Structures are given as structure tokens and as C-alpha cells.
Amino acid sequence: MPPGDIAPVILVSLLALVTGAVLIFRGPVGRAMARRIEGTTGDAPELEGRLQEIESRLQAAETERNELLERVEFAERMLLTAREQPKELPR
DSSP, X not given: OOTTOXXXXXXXXXXXXXXXXXXXXXXXXXXXXXXXXXXXXXXXXHHHHHHHHHHHHHHHHHHHHHHHHHHHHHHHHHHHHHHHXXXXXXX
């Protein structure tokens, strides 16, 4: 190949690049991009159920946390009261 004849190299490179792009965009990456462009998430119904389950667990954990905080505050108040008012020992 003469040194100035670069056209076949460019043609082969371009062909390889286009083939690679087609393979990538026809796969899962291309489908994900298409869903993103369409504005749909493609979530399955089981994912919606799973999300609701996680939200209910989070709510239960938050309720339990609030109850524990109340108990800790109560215990702190009781300890403070006990320190401020020492009991006299019986004689």
C-alpha cells in the first residue's frame, strides 16, 4: 500500500466503529437509553410491590426508633431526678 493511500484504513476503522456501535446499542444499553428517552422506567410490577414493602419496613423502623428515643429520654430524666434528690438511708 502506498504511503499516501489512507482511504482503506479509514474505511476499515469506520466499519469497525459502526459495527461496534450497532452491537452496543442493540443490547441492554440501547434498550435502557431508549426507555430513558421515551420517559418510561420499565419497572416491573414486582418492583412496585418490593418498593412498598421497603417503605413499610422503613416506617416501622422509624416508629421503633421514636419509641426508643422516648424511653432513653425518660431514663435520663429519672437518673437526673435521682441524682438531684438523694434518698436518706433508714436508721
